[in-house]
Amino acid sequence: MTFVRSWLTPKKIPAVVAGIFGVVVLVVILANSDQTQAIALGLGGGALIAAIALSITLNYQGSGVVNFAAGAVAMYGGYVYYGLRVNGQLFLPPIPNPLALVEGVVHLAGDKAFSLPHIPVFITLAHPGTGTAAYGTVIQQPAMAVWAAMLISLVVLALLGLAFHFLIFRPLRRAPVLAKVVASVGLFIVMQAVIVLRFTSSAKSVSPILPSSPLHLPRGVRVPEDQTLLVLIVIAVTAGLWALFRFSRFGLATRAASENEKGALVLGYSPDMLAGVNWVASTVLAGFFGILAAPINQSIDPITITLLIVPALAAALLARFSSFVVTTATGLALGMATSWIQLISNKSWFPKASGQALPGLTDALPFLVIIIVLAVRGKSLPTRGSIETVKLPFAPRARAAVPTTLALGIAAMVLLFFVTPVWRLSIVNSLVGMIICLSLVVLTGYVGQISLMQMALAGIGGFTLSKVADAHHIPFPFGPLLGALAAVVIGLLAGVPALRVRGVNLAVVTFAAAVTIQNLIFANPAWSGLKGASVKAPSLFGFHFGPNDPWTKPFSGGRGLLPNPWFGVFCALVVMVLVLVVVNLRRSRIGRHMLAVRANERAAAAAGVSVAGTKILAFGVAAFIAGLGGALSGYRFGSVTSLYFGAIPSMIFLAYAYLGGISSVSGAMVGGFIVAGGISTTIMTNWLHISDQYTLLLAGIGLIFMAIQNPKGVAGALRDGVHLVRRRMGRATPGHGLSSPDDVSPGPLQSATAEAGA
Amino acid sequence: MAVLSTQGLGVAFGAKKAVNDFSLEVGEGQLVGLIGPNGAGKTTTIDAITGFVPATGAVTFDGTDISSFSSTQRARAGLGRTWQSSELFDDLTVMENLQVAAERIDVKGFLRDLVRPRNDDLSEMEAILDSLELTGAAGVLPTDLSHGQRKLVGVARALAARPKVLCMDEPAAGLDTEESQALGRRIRSLVDGGLSVLLIDHDMGLVLTICDYLYVLDFGQLIAEGTPAQIRADKRVITAYLGDRHGESEAEANGMPEASTSNLQEGEG
Ligand SMILES: Nc1ncnc2c1ncn2[C@@H]1O[C@H](COP(=O)(O)OP(=O)(O)OP(=O)(O)O)[C@@H](O)[C@H]1O
């Protein structure tokens, strides 16, 4: 072991892993030809993974951002092309129309026919022709030539790259890793939401661009020509990038900038310009391959390509976000390995669930690669040499927590009995959302560990409730607790390897874990059924209070209330308990240790704080809370599906929590308020008449905006607002003393210091 | 009997040997100084002793070989340190900074804290703050303090952990002469009270007056050791500080100099 450790220097790892891959592939190829065939069919997917990974690497080199939206960019490019080629239309992202508000107000006033101009959704550039095929069916001819559609798409992608740079990532240059990750997650959400708005989430069929007649290789192996071409193109791009970065001043400057921003200045380039150029190059690259690769499966949908971000991140990570050659080799290898796993999954020895090959193992592969790379390489991963001048948001200690919690909780409970079903449901949704946000406050807000798997852990809670507790007739309060404990186990399993990684790498690990959990468990028909794992309604001492158990008001004699308000009461009780627990956490020694770890790991260690222990504890506590939330969510929906408990929902929940205010309990409250289906969505749909399709879009945009403008979140902004008002009203709270560490007004000592310094 | 000692301590950054075969001893209740020009390897020595860089050789603390201990374990064993650049927990108040160092977490305490956080006895920490003239600062965030005050909070935090040995990395940097002398007296009184200290500082006047024993490093190499009187007289030390190998501008840029070298000469003269 020590020998391996001393021999296996970090620098050798990519080569070693790539070598192992190569040998395995070679052995398999030599073994038999049907396997070779399968591997060959993975080439196209591999090329796309490689292209997305190259795009990630370019971004990282140029601006130090690990772009979680790189897969989404590829998908977006595919759709831009699709819209142009098939319909001759360039779709526009939704642009807020101030007139819509006026319209809404007039509609409220009663004049439903009133209409003001709308911002167009599509710009029509060409009209599809029609032709009559055999048997007299009318078929639609593509509206635009391939080259024209391609050209316009690439221009759009380049503009997008510029926009990303100038509007999002340039303002975030000096922001903490968390803010950058959050912004790229926001971008991911926005791009996906835009596509779903414009094209719906169902798959569209697309016609091929590259010729697809098979190429015949020896031993009867056939490779479709389009896949071969894709691989050749990606190899050419890789060679080009390699040469560019090795020999040109531009490449040298980018490399220099990625080590140390001064380096680029010395070479006469502004780091800012380099970042911009690299953003354009990376979006064009990812989008171009999205366009070319989408037709391989004959269809395009908003999810498939987007989620290739996980293997792409694995490839980029293995290549340390720097070597283009290793990136591409790993990307291709992952594509081929995926397709090989699919082939061997019908072998008798392959892991089975109810006689069916276990799905999701193909997703587990990139996850394994990521875990192994990070575990072996640990701390030696690159951190970019720019100064972070912005910190994580301040984590205030809640004041008057008990009375506030009681007052709000009781108010919510009372409301539940008087509002209409729509509002009752939205209150329940918000309450459940608050629980997930609370779990993120502990892990991300207090300890600074970015988790993109909290909803997957929540799903574990719900799944355990369904499969273990319900199946073995474990009664109510113990079922959810068991679920929460199961989430803790999985959370710790994912958390322990994460001890060696920090910042963005942790986000990568947890996201890969979420995808794996989602596909292995929740989307596995053998375990979760086709409609997800069903969850039985809770009851205590014969009192049924599941959301769908109607409850009749005493003496009312009317029909039962649905959803059952008592379920909401139960959720509110859980939220109140958890709120007080998390508030106490912040006030107690463990909370101080957590914030110490967040602020400065080595100083924490020197103060005798166990950094690893504190992180593990945070992972455990957060997983417990998430698992509990998942169990409640299971009750709420009656089932656990991959739709609600997967990788993308985990991202979205990070967005809500961050938007609300990631480092405070009040932020989690706000986060719950704004979750999809929560109170704010209902306000939007019922009062403002904004379609709930826009919720996600708004959340994504809000997330990016928040990452740039105000890392304290809505709750933080409210706090500052209150302080401001108080000060204006001349009731400034004292600026020192233990009671008010979050006070913004300078206290006597601070002013004294300032004077002394002057 | 030495409470802290190193045997053949070595630290290499790539090909560069930042510390080379360095053995030192800090006796119980002794105040030992570690001096040397910029980049001599002083901070690296403390990092190696407290477990923050991988090192060769051995570190013995309180009779045990702690070379394989993690930095946290060393801290818990009673080996404290301060940092050249304070490294405070900026999200916590000054008092909370001290509390982090003073408190240990156990399972029972953790569960109890979730239900009802305990109000800790803060009197000891208040006393530490008072003794460093930080009385009013308890509820303030470190970011609102002056540089000198931040350094003092760093010292206070290290003291709050009740260490047996304290390694201090330039605690007086950034303090004015008066403050620095006050800090020196405070350190001396801690040592007289039984604490053992390994002190790095560029203020020769301070180091030469309060230390019991001194080690002098240059380019990672021990070039002299002895009592302050012996060090004052040591030719190699004087060349190390005045020799042409260390540019004037570098010394100035690091805020060290002139004054301390002249101190040294005064001392000699
Ligand atoms: N992490 C590191 N990687 C590479 N070299 C380092 C590292 N830390 C320190 N060094 C080098 O090791 C040498 C010793 O540094 P050290 O910080 O110990 O000096 P010092 O005596 O504390 O100096 P100063 O008085 O400026 O604080 C210096 O040349 C420094 O550049």
Ligand SMILES: [Mg+2]
């Ligand atoms: Mg130093």
